[in-house]
Amino acid sequence: MHAIVFATLTGLAVPAAALVLTAPTLVLDARRQGRSSGQTLDRIGQIVAAGRLIHELQRERGLSVGYLSKATEEYTSLSRQIVATDESLAAFHRIFPDDVVSGALDGLDAHRQRIHHRQLLPAQAAMGYGGRIGVLLDLIAHGVKSAARGRLARLGTAYLNLVSAKEAAGQERAHLTAALSAPTIEGASRRRAHDLREHQDMLLRLFADGAGAELAGFSQAALADPERVVNALREAALAEDAVIQRPTAALWFEAATRRIDALKEVEMRLESTLLAAATATSSRAGRNLRVIAGAVLGALGLLGGLASTVGAL
Numbered sequence: 001m002h003a004i005v006f007a008t009l010t011g012l013a014v015p016a017a018a019l020v021l022t023a024p025t026l027v028l029d030a031r032r033q034g035r036s037s038g039q040t041l042d043r044i045g046q047i048v049a050a051g052r053l054i055h056e057l058q059r060e061r062g063l064s065v066g067y068l069s070k071a072t073e074e075y076t077s078l079s080r081q082i083v084a085t086d087e088s089l090a091a092f093h094r095i096f097p098d099d100v101v102s103g104a105l106d107g108l109d110a111h112r113q114r115i116h117h118r119q120l121l122p123a124q125a126a127m128g129y130g131g132r133i134g135v136l137l138d139l140i141a142h143g144v145k146s147a148a149r150g151r152l153a154r155l156g157t158a159y160l161n162l163v164s165a166k167e168a169a170g171q172e173r174a175h176l177t178a179a180l181s182a183p184t185i186e187g188a189s190r191r192r193a194h195d196l197r198e199h200q201d202m203l204l205r206l207f208a209d210g211a212g213a214e215l216a217g218f219s220q221a222a223l224a225d226p227e228r229v230v231n232a233l234r235e236a237a238l239a240e241d242a243v244i245q246r247p248t249a250a251l252w253f254e255a256a257t258r259r260i261d262a263l264k265e266v267e268m269r270l271e272s273t274l275l276a277a278a279t280a281t282s283s284r285a286g287r288n289l290r291v292i293a294g295a296v297l298g299a300l301g302l303l304g305g306l307a308s309t310v311g312a313l
Contacts (some may be wrong), residue, residue, distance in 0.1 A: 044278040046095050047143045047156065048271050050136045051163050053092045055264055056085040057136075058170035061129035062260075064115045065174040066253055068122045069181035075116060082112060096139075105132055122178035126171070133167055155274045158210035162270060165203035166263045172196040173256035176237055180249035190238050197234065211270060219266045226259035 063078040089105065111128045114120050120128070140163060144156035172193060179189045208216040233247045233255050 043143045043146065044152070044156070044274055047140050047159065048275065049092045049095045050139050050143075051159065051267065051271070053085075053088045054133050054136050054163060054167065055267070056081070056088040057129055057133050058167065058260065060085050061126055061133075061170060062173050062177070062253065062257065064112075064125045064129070065122045065177050066249075068115065068118060068120065068125055069178055069249055078115075105135075108132065122174070122181070126174040126178070130167075130171060133170075137164060137167065152274070152277055154210045154212075155270070155277060158207050158215070159267075159270050159274055161203045161207040161210065162263070162267055165200050165207060166260060166267065168196050168200045168203065169256065169260050169263060172200070173253060173260065176234075176256070177249050177253045180237060180246060180252055185238065185246075193234070193238055215266070215270055215273065218269055222262045222265050223259065226255070226262045229255045230259045 060078070060081045063081050067073045067075060067078050111125075115125050137160070140160050144153070144160050175189070175196065176193055179185045179193070204219075208219065211219070233252050236245065236247050237252060239246075
């Protein structure tokens with residue numbers, strides 16, 4: 001009888017003891033995964049903050065080009081946008097170190113003053129924003145590369161491609177707004193517009209490939225009507241046939257802005273998906289640590305109970 005009891009107790013004790021012996025390694029691995037997933041969640045938050053700031057800078061750039069393209073354009077709309085940009089900048093500032101912020105946006109206030117006093121050409125104003133936005137895109141690219149694996153990596157790369165496509169769309173809006181404000185559109189300006197369009201198309205294809213069917217379908221639906229209008233205006237703006245009437249700069253700006261706003265809707269949907277995936281990964285890592293800790297405590301309790309039973313025998 002005792003032999004049967006001892007065999008049973010041994011069968012229970014061996015796996016419990018094995019779990020206790022491997023507990024330090026299991027706990028360390030779980031804690032490492034928890035830290036890694038927490039850092040990933042933080043990085044995703046940084047990526048999203050940079051993307052939001054890019055959007056406000058893009059809006060400010062578009063309004064700046066419009067302001068400089070018309071001698072009678074009021075500064076009110078641009079002034080309101082500067083307030084919105086500064087609010088987004090403050091949120092960005094709370095997440096990123098001061099040196100990163102200053103490196104990305106150094107001289108922005110001085111650039112704004114030159115625009116306000118009409119000391120820059122529209123193309124010069126646009127270039128000033130483009131360089132700063134480029135630094136922010138580099139931050140997003142670095143964050144995606146260093147923080148994400150698996151599905152998060154695919155979504156992060158899709159986010160980078162989408163934001164980059166939206167930046168190319170913003171450059172196109174500014175470029176053609178300035179071009180349509182001039183008496184004629186030169187050949188170099190036409191080629192620049194063509195290149196920006198092709199670049200957007202490539203980036204949006206890459207976005208759709210990585211984002212998944214649901215987000216790709218949402219993007220297609222959101223962009224369908226704005227894309228149709230923008231394509232028609234592009235063709236009319238860049239046509240060399242004198243019979244075709246060029247659209248006005250204001251008409252083009254309005255249509256291009258509607259398309260960029262549609263891209264922003266897609267970006268917001270992708271933001272939510274990305275943050276939800278990162279949060280789920282972080283929560284799963286926390287649950288794993290709690291499960292391991294509970295199992296180890298249970299094994300210790302079992303071993304204690306078995307020791308008492310053996311002593312009683």
